[in-house]
Amino acid sequence: MTATTARATGSPAPAVARLAQQRTWWERTNKATLVMAAVTLLVFVFFALATDNFLTLGNVSNLATQVAPALIVGVAMTFVITAGQIDLSVGSIVAFVSATCAQLLVAGWDSSLVFLAGLAMGLGWGLVNGWFTAYQRIPAFIVTLATLSVVRGLALFTTEGFSVPIESWTAFARLGTARWLGLSSSAWIALAFAVLGVVLLHHTRFGQYVIGIGSAEESVRRAGVNVRLVKMAALGFSGLAAGVAGILIAARLGSGSANSAQGFELTVIAAVVLGGTSLLGGRGTIVGTLIGAVLTGVIANGLTLMSVSPYLTPIITGTVLVVVIWVNLRGADLGSVLRKLTGAR
Amino acid sequence: MSEDLLVELTGITKSYGPVRSLRGVDLTLRRGEVLGLVGDNGAGKSTLMKVLAGAVQHDDGEIRVKGRPIRFSNPAEAQAEKIGIVYQDLALCDTLDVASNLFLGREPRRGxxxxxxRMHEQAAQILADLHVKVSSTHQEIGTLSGGQRQTVAIARAVSFAPDVLILDEPTAALAVAEVESVLRLITAVAAQGVGVVLITHRLQDLFRVCERITVMYEGQSVDDVPIGELDIESLVGLITRTGVAADPADTPQTEQEATA
Incomplete structure (x- = not known):
């Protein structure tokens, strides 16, 4: 501790206490996330009124299960995007892990070993992305675009494009059907990931450096932080999360397919950005990602219950994405227009 | 006098590809003195200070800190030797708050x-001690004025309790009142025994706080003069090399001059 900081122990002077005083809840809250929470609530209420089955325990539980993989990977993707990086390979890693885990089970591996192998494969691909990005200085966009192709290609090559069934009696398959307090194992694991994400991003040095790197990487490097290791860890986390999602998807569906999770990376990135995490880096919110993932899931689920053509779902989701981000970016402008119209100051 | 010597740089060179930024620089810094480091744009002042702060690795030459030869491979090693620096670009993170920036890389932890x-309380104490005017340690750096950002950056460097403090253009973006407070801060820091290197284009500031001036020209150190022997005009002459012919024996030749 420095000579200056040593004096900070004990009870601080009033002026010092005033400087250090915590801001109000409103000042601390990410306004983009708040807008998203309001939109999600509105969409939720709309579907609850428009359909008979939306607000039932069974459907909400089903919704949580559907949202879980995107939320799990979204939490990790929040770190990647906050650090000013991107990971386009998560969908391919999900497919690779799900297909390979199914193949290992068919080959007679014990479920516990397959779980570990699935996690290791996800982490491994994430670290490959991280190493090329952080240590070889190839932009993450290029690296993960390449692994997007390579990883799914490997899965297709080994399975020849066929879906690999998983025996329902294995512990691996039982994970997919396990439930507790009305929610599936996927939903609980996703919730645990969200809590882990909040703690890591906002309460640890790792999270602090992720935000700092996204804001000004050189400044963090000059502060003596190993920024390359932090960037590699963020992409490694993303790969690990994709591995978890791959395991859960294979376990739930009872099969592993190299064709699964097509376009999954875009769903995840949309959820993260919808929640208020800046694509430019330096700002991230796990709660926002949770809201973003739930909103995209609610739209898909609600439209299905309304018997709307499934082809309309991506159109509506995309439109909501653009409108919400536009409102967030132009919020101040809209606010001043409203103030002028109402004559308020 | 030698026990007062904090830093001794001898024959420091640094090239970026074909560009020779530093061509053999000598510099000394004593405990408790404020050394002005001046030179025209591109003279190599900032590169030299990055070498001393461990942000850039030099090619050749020797760095001695408190008499010990040393070579920094990263900024953390220079920090460990109690060498602090405030860069011209301040090296702050706009989306982190004031306290997080003050403690970046050394955040206090509980488990x-x-x-x-604790981080915010300590940050508030540091800012109060240095009379840095911000409304809250929770304020994001990106919302501060240029002057506030500068003082936060200096407060950050001072909070490391450095033996050597390098300030690269600390007053360039400041209002008059803020310049005064920074200069007072520099004098106060030096009075505590810290050796301060001040890089600035505001020559009038040098006469307020410095005891000695080292002049750089095209990657070389060409003059080392007590401030008492200079006035603004003669200092400008040393920087631009317009008046050096008057006393050639005191002035080492630059490589360019030697080969001309």
């Missing part, structure tokens, strides 16, 4: 978690 309460 694996950042102890934010």
């Amino acid at each position: 694996p978690f950042i102890d934010r309460r």
Whole structure:
């Protein structure tokens, strides 16, 4: 501790206490996330009124299960995007892990070993992305675009494009059907990931450096932080999360397919950005990602219950994405227009 | 006098590809003195200070800190030797708050978690001690004025309790009142025994706080003069090399001059 900081122990002077005083809840809250929470609530209420089955325990539980993989990977993707990086390979890693885990089970591996192998494969691909990005200085966009192709290609090559069934009696398959307090194992694991994400991003040095790197990487490097290791860890986390999602998807569906999770990376990135995490880096919110993932899931689920053509779902989701981000970016402008119209100051 | 010597740079060179930024620089810094480092744009002042702060690795030459030869491979090693620097670009993170920037890379922890309460209290104490005017340690750096950002950056460097403090253009973006407070701060820091290197184009500031001036020209150190022997005009002459012919024996030749 420095000579200056040593004096900070004990009870601080009033002026010092005033400087250090915590801001109000409103000042601390990410306004983009708040807008998203309001939109999600509105969409939720709309579907609850428009359909008979939306607000039932069974459907909400089903919704949580559907949202879980995107939320799990979204939490990790929040770190990647906050650090000013991107990971386009998560969908391919999900497919690779799900297909390979199914193949290992068919080959007679014990479920516990397959779980570990699935996690290791996800982490491994994430670290490959991280190493090329952080240590070889190839932009993450290029690296993960390449692994997007390579990883799914490997899965297709080994399975020849066929879906690999998983025996329902294995512990691996039982994970997919396990439930507790009305929610599936996927939903609980996703919730645990969200809590882990909040703690890591906002309460640890790792999270602090992720935000700092996204804001000004050189400044963090000059502060003596190993920024390359932090960037590699963020992409490694993303790969690990994709591995978890791959395991859960294979376990739930009872099969592993190299064709699964097509376009999954875009769903995840949309959820993260919808929640208020800046694509430019330096700002991230796990709660926002949770809201973003739930909103995209609610739209898909609600439209299905309304018997709307499934082809309309991506159109509506995309439109909501653009409108919400536009409102967030132009919020101040809209606010001043409203103030002028109402004559308020 | 030699026990007062904090830093001794001898024959420091640094090239970026074909560009020779530093061509053999000598510099000394004593405990408790404020050394002005001046030179025209591109003279190599900032590169030299990055070498001393461990942000850039030099090619050749020797760095001695408190008599010990040393070579920094990263900024953390220079920090460990109590060498602090405030860069011209301030090296702050706009989306982190004031306290997080003050403690970037050394956040107080409780177990694996950042102890934010302690961090903010300590940050507030540091800012209050240095009379840095910000409304809250929770304020994001990106919302501060240029002057406030500068003082936060200096407060950050001073909070490391450095033996050597390098300030690269600390007053360039400041209002008059803020310049005064920074200069007072520099004098106060030096009075505590810290050796301060001040890089600035505001020559009038040098006469307020410095005891000695080292002049750089095209990657070389060409003059080392007590401030008492200079006035603004003669200092400008040393920087631009317009008046050096008057006393050639005191002035080492630059490589360019030698080969001309």
